[in-house]
Each structure stands twice: as structure tokens, then as C-alpha cells.
Amino acid sequence: MKMILIGPPGVGKGTQAKLLVKKYHIPQISTGDMLRSNIRNDTDLGQLAKTFMNAGKLVPDNVILDMIRTRFSEADCREGYILDGFPRTIPQAEGLDLLLNKIGQKLDVVLVMTANPEEIIRRLSSRRSCRECGAVYNLLFSPPHSADICDHCGGELYQRDDDKPATIKNRLNVYERQTAPLIEFYQKMNLIRKVNGMGTISEVGEGIRKALE
Numbered sequence: 001m002k003m004i005l006i007g008p009p010g011v012g013k014g015t016q017a018k019l020l021v022k023k024y025h026i027p028q029i030s031t032g033d034m035l036r037s038n039i040r041n042d043t044d045l046g047q048l049a050k051t052f053m054n055a056g057k058l059v060p061d062n063v064i065l066d067m068i069r070t071r072f073s074e075a076d077c078r079e080g081y082i083l084d085g086f087p088r089t090i091p092q093a094e095g096l097d098l099l100l101n102k103i104g105q106k107l108d109v110v111l112v113m114t115a116n117p118e119e120i121i122r123r124l125s126s127r128r129s130c131r132e133c134g135a136v137y138n139l140l141f142s143p144p145h146s147a148d149i150c151d152h153c154g155g156e157l158y159q160r161d162d163d164k165p166a167t168i169k170n171r172l173n174v175y176e177r178q179t180a181p182l183i184e185f186y187q188k189m190n191l192i193r194k195v196n197g198m199g200t201i202s203e204v205g206e207g208i209r210k211a212l213e
């Protein structure tokens with residue numbers, strides 16, 4: 001199963017990705033993690049990426065694609081993979097397409113988790129963080145015993161700027177703008193499967209199972 005997983009912040013993509021990893025015995029390839037591990041292991045590509053980052057530049061797509069190519073050749077990718085966080089742009093999608101052609105592979109599916117923006121804002125803006133120990137709570141899903149005091153250390157709980165409704169709304173807008181062209185791109189290749197990301201973990205998992213049939 002070779003797939004790309006796309007979904008807005010707060011839709012529970014990470015949780016579902018973990019379930020897919022288990023079910024299909026394939027790795028989740030997050031480009032952020034891949035980049036960090038190349039740098040940590042001081043690979044040639046990691047060193048190259050670092051020169052851009054040190055100059056305050058984005059790591060170019062072709063460097064990321066070379067990392068992906070190397071990653072795809074590793075043993076755990078034999079049965080496939082879940083690409084997460086890449087591609088984000090049309091040039092990246094085209095680059096990936098070229099790479100897959102070169103190595104004789106085809107994507108099976110581009111799974112898009114959809115969400116109701118109001119619900120995402122409600123979920124994410126319910127997060128509270130501890131000023132002292134950094135513990136994170138969610139008033140809806142994992143509430144602390146007392147609304148503004150940390151269970152672990154008694155520290156004060158607060159809402160990080162990232163968890164404020166206006167910030168979340170902004171991230172969702174960015175996501176929509178970035179994703180719409182990608183969905184169109186993969187729609188033309190008939191790879192898009194949409195799954196409602198609003199529901200319990202098992203409900204969403206069931207939706208994914210059906211979408212992948």
C-alpha cells in the first residue's frame with residue numbers, strides 16, 4: 001500500500017496513520033522526521049540540507065526528493081509507505097511523480113481526511129498547557145481534574161497562542177489553500193479517496209478501511 005495521507009491540523013491524522021502502519025506493516029514517512037534524521041546521521045543529503053538551513057533558506061524540493069528516494073529503497077518500504085507532509089505543492093507532487101516513474105512505482109491512493117472547520121476549532125482551542133511542566137490537556141478529551149491547574153505539578157494551565165481560535169482558523173485557511181490544488185492534481189490521476197475525519201477513532205478507522213477497499 002503506497003499512499004499519501006492528507007488532512008488538516010487537528011483531524012487525528014497521526015492516530016490514524018499509526019493504525020495504518022500496524023495494519024499494513026508499512027512505515028509512515030514524515031518528511032520533517034526524515035530531514036531531521038538525515039541531519040542527525042550526518043548523511044550527504046543531511047549535510048547538503050544543512051547548508052540551506054544555515055543560510056536561512058528552505059531545503060529545495062530536489063534534496064527532499066533525493067531523501068525520499070533513499071528512504072523508499074529501505075527494507076521496511078517493501079510493502080509500501082504512508083507519505084505524510086509531502087507533497088505540499090504542485091511542483092513537489094510533479095517531482096514525486098517523476099521519481100515514482102523512475103523507480104517503477106505507482107501510488108495506490110491519496111487519502112484525504114476531511115473535517116468540519118468549526119469542529120476542528122472547537123477541539124484544538126480546548127487544549128490547555130501547563131506553564132511549569134509543559135503537560136498538555138484537552139478540556140474535551142483529557143481534562144485535568146481542575147480546569148486551570150496541572151494534575152502533575154500544580155502549575156497554572158493556559159491556552160498557547162497556537163491553540164487560540166484565530167490562529168487555528170488561519171492554519172486551516174493555509175491548509176485549504178495548499179491542499180486544494182493537490183487534490184485536483186491527484187483527482188486527475190483518480191487517486192483521491194475522501195474520508196470523514198469527524199468521529200471517534202474507530203469510526204474514522206472504519207471509514208478509512210472502506211475507502212481503501
Ligand SMILES: [Zn+2]
Nearest residue numbers: 130133150153
Ligand atoms: Zn504541570
